[in-house]
Amino acid sequence: MATITEIAPDVYRICLFVPEYNMQFNHFLVKDEEPMLYHAGMRLMFPLLKQAVARLIKPEQLRWVGFSHFEVDECGALNEWLQLAPQAQAVCSEIGAMVNMGDFAIRPARGLNQADVLETGKYRFRFLPTPHLPHGWDAGVLFEEKNKTLFCSDLFHQDGDGVALTDHDILGEVRASLRAGQSSPLPNYMPYTAKTKGMLTALANLQPATLAIMHGSSFRGACGQALLDLDIIMKEELGE
Structure with a gap:
């Protein structure tokens, strides 16, 4: 069962937790004149995600x-959404x-x-290319300018089934997840x-006010500083 939480005005986090991966897969629906789903999700998750979206809009x-980049959890079910919604466009x-x-x-x-x-409609999303961040030369992020929500994709990845939105420090969990990933079969x-x-x-x-995070809790607080601190953590855990 998907859980739905409004993490910023008109931004709804739709979370599907997969125990086998010990990981949340988060999708974000923006309710506006032209609704947007950020992260199409995996094809196998489409029925559950569709049911969740239907609780918010038709x-x-x-x-x-x-989506940020070409990867199954980002856009695997894209064509299912395009078939369902005749006016939809990636x-x-x-x-x-x-x-x-x-x-x-x-x-x-x-x-x-x-x-x-x-x-x-009332919201404007500025695009910022971020090649190879988090990964893929096609990567980029969207920044909603009115309420200052940054759609982070895989940045700030946290394992486990965390709360939907927090103002507590998440960087310890981020470091632990990066470290665990380095010792996994797929580093x-x-x-x-x-x-x-x-x-x-x-x-x-x-200076975002909210970080909409793909895996793990979204964050509200000193987001600018969190992004600077993320650089330090990534360099320490992933740098040569």
Whole structure:
């Protein structure tokens, strides 16, 4: 059963916890004139996610399906949503639209470049490309400018079944999850490169009020400082 929590005005976190992975998969529905689902989810999760979305809006009314990068939990069920909602369109980086969506999606995606803005009605989402952060050269994030919500994708990954939204420090859990990932059969979940600090600093300079996090608790508080601290943790845990 999905749990639904409003973590910022009109931003609803839809959480599916998978005990086998000890991990939450979080999807974010933005209620507006042109509703947006951020993270399409995996294909196997589509029936549950569809039921959850239906508790908030008619799923057929979706206009946008956004995601950071090409990965099954980000966009695996994209075509199921596009088939269900006739006006829906994927929105992602321009690279993702050209390289992946041109073949994968059943309808053309809207590709965004640096500082492009997606308007859904009363909300404006600024796009920031973040290649290889968290991973994938097509990666990017959306920043909702009115209430200052940053859709972080896999940044601030926390294992376990945490609370929906917290103002308590999450960086200890983030460090533990990164460290556990390095010792798993599939290490190098996120690279730390010479450009990581600059991208995280640029995100910190936006001074977000809420971090909408894919895996684990979303965070409200000193988000800019949290992004700067994340750079330190990533460098210590993932750097050469």
